[in-house]
Amino acid sequence: MVDLAVRSGCKGLSVSFTEPTLLFEYCLDLFPLARSRGLYCNFVSNGYMTLEALRMLVEAGMDGLKIDVKGCSSSVHRYCSADVDVCWRNASKALEMGVHVEIVNLVIPGVNDSEDCIEEVCRRHVESVGDDTPIHFTAYYPAYKFNAPPTSVSKLEEAYRIAKRYGLRYVYIGNVPGHPYENTYCPVCGDLLIKRYGLNLVSVKLTRDKKCPRCGCSIPIRGEIRIR
Ligand SMILES: [Zn+2]
Known part of the structure; x- marks a missing residue:
């Protein structure tokens, strides 16, 4: 395995x-x-x-x-x-x-x-x-x-x-x-941070230290995010 x-x-x-x-x-x-x-x-x-x-x-x-x-x-x-x-x-x-x-x-x-x-x-x-x-x-x-x-x-x-x-x-x-609530939105400013379709990651918009680029809210994500 x-x-x-x-x-x-x-x-x-x-x-x-x-x-x-x-x-x-x-x-x-x-x-x-x-x-x-x-x-x-x-x-x-x-x-x-x-x-x-x-x-x-x-x-x-x-x-x-x-x-x-x-x-x-x-x-x-x-x-x-x-x-x-x-x-x-x-x-x-x-x-x-x-x-x-x-x-x-x-x-x-x-x-x-x-x-x-x-x-x-x-x-x-x-x-x-x-x-x-x-x-x-x-x-x-x-x-x-x-x-x-x-x-x-x-x-x-x-x-x-x-x-x-x-x-x-x-x-x-x-x-x-395809539902918009498959995505991750910033809990503070509501900006779209991680876009998904079904089980697939479509796009990621986060700073290198995993913050919302618009308002600076820290997003508690572990590990790295990579789009395949
Ligand atoms: Zn934000």
């Missing part, structure tokens, strides 16, 4: 597309090897692991952790039979351990798309990981046995506005390629 990544010119590894905690032992072996070859290691997770497991992953070399919280406590309890406190605790602890953390909230019509539910997510986000940690509201599409209609763009835009009202500085809309 590591040889393949290096040969392909990748900058890192991301464990995704099913819950990566299921590959826990494999990652404990993989991450140190990847680190030794200069690759970063990322987890695209539901964040539902013990603190001990989280610590072991960080010690093995996990640099980034994306947690999809899947809504407010009542929706997560009802549809996942799970306690969303665990996800927020792990997000907070991972941040304390120096991991780059981003939160995703998949918005599903009739499940977790009420204003109250989205407000709870935003409130807990600020309490757990602060206003500088990015949050992404992503669109759901019907699959397998679940037939609710796809999330409307206007619902995602409503979630964006709620998050901004709660003081979140880096809010994104996901799974809607």
